[in-house]
Amino acid sequence: MNNKGNIVSLLIDHPAPQVRRFTLNRAERMNALDGPTLQSLNDAVRDCASAAGQVKVLVIRGSGRAFCAGNDLKWLASGVLADRAAHMRHQDLMQDTYERLESVPQIVLASINGYALAGGFELALACDVMIADEAAELGDEHIRRSLLPSGGSSQRLPRKLRLQRAMYYLVTGRRMTGREAADMGLAALAAPSLQLESITLELAQEIAQADALALASMKQMARRAMELPLSDGLRYERWMQHRYRTQSPSLEAGVQGFAGTTGS
Incomplete structure (x- = not known):
């Protein structure tokens, strides 16, 4: 996986039989996605496609106080945005990574703590089941920066919510709590903060019992x-x-x- 300053930006472990867990490990950047981290996630998900018999459930979570705050704007501003081709490659990689999550044979759980914003919100939308800390904050905030989504929220959110509700969040950039996400059916479950990890793992183990x-x-x-x-x-x-x-x-x-x- 990606190493920078001796810090691995994506951790992979096996917390239970037939369950593989990916932890975004850039807590100091609220797990914002730079190019190397996104590529590591893409590679890790791709590797799972041929391991369906041994791995039935994938769990994606974030370290520290956030699930994922979206694209790393500092990294983008370091030269990626100024290079149109480089920026487009990053956007294509994001789309490809999220589509991989939808196409792999495993059931993908998003365990959402803290913040899931913009590209991080889009990452959660690409997962099969969302379990959110009831106090987590989720939202697509692209419009607040006069930006458009590049990770699929304009397409996935209206498919998961009715158009009126999806449009409300897309054009205002407002956030919803994990409890609100569960109440409107966007998240499957809302969990107390201290129980998020255990509830997610219990669900992963339950799913992994199936063929x-x-x-x-x-x-x-x-x-x-x-x-x-x-x-x-x-x-x-x-x-x-x-x-x-x-x-x-x-x-x-x-x-x-x-x-x-x-x-x-």
Whole structure:
């Protein structure tokens, strides 16, 4: 991973079986994303794509008092913004990294403490499930700096919230708390600060009990639901069901396990 001044900007550990955790480790910059850190995250997520059998859940969190404050503006101002090509490469890397999170077979949890702003908010939006400290502050603040999003919030937020609510946050740059995010359905859970880590890990372990192919298929089906008309989505679900029958013994085992009870 990236080293600068003997500090690794992305830490990777395995806090539980079949769970891999990525910790943004630039606490002195509120885990703001410079190019090397973003590349490290991109590489780490890419490496997980071929490890679906061994790793079922990814957790992304931030060190210190923030999840991620967005792009590192100091780093951008050091010469990246003045170089149009370099700036575009950084934006492309951000889009690619966040799309990787959506496409990897693992279920990706965002464990949000402190601040998730601008590009950090977009990072959280790209994850499959958000668990937020109830006092955390989340928001897309690009408009406050007369900037436009480059990490997908203009597209993902309206898909996760209704247009009116999404537009409100996009055009004002206002923040929401973790509790508010959960109440409106943007975050799955809001947790007390001291319980955020344990609740996230418990959820990761619960998810990791499921069949790896079933998890990957469920993720794929649910994400396609955001794009397809209902009739097309239902056909896609049937196609995925048939494919799953041919690729995994878990379907038969699951049915036998529930023999004698009601079910699907």
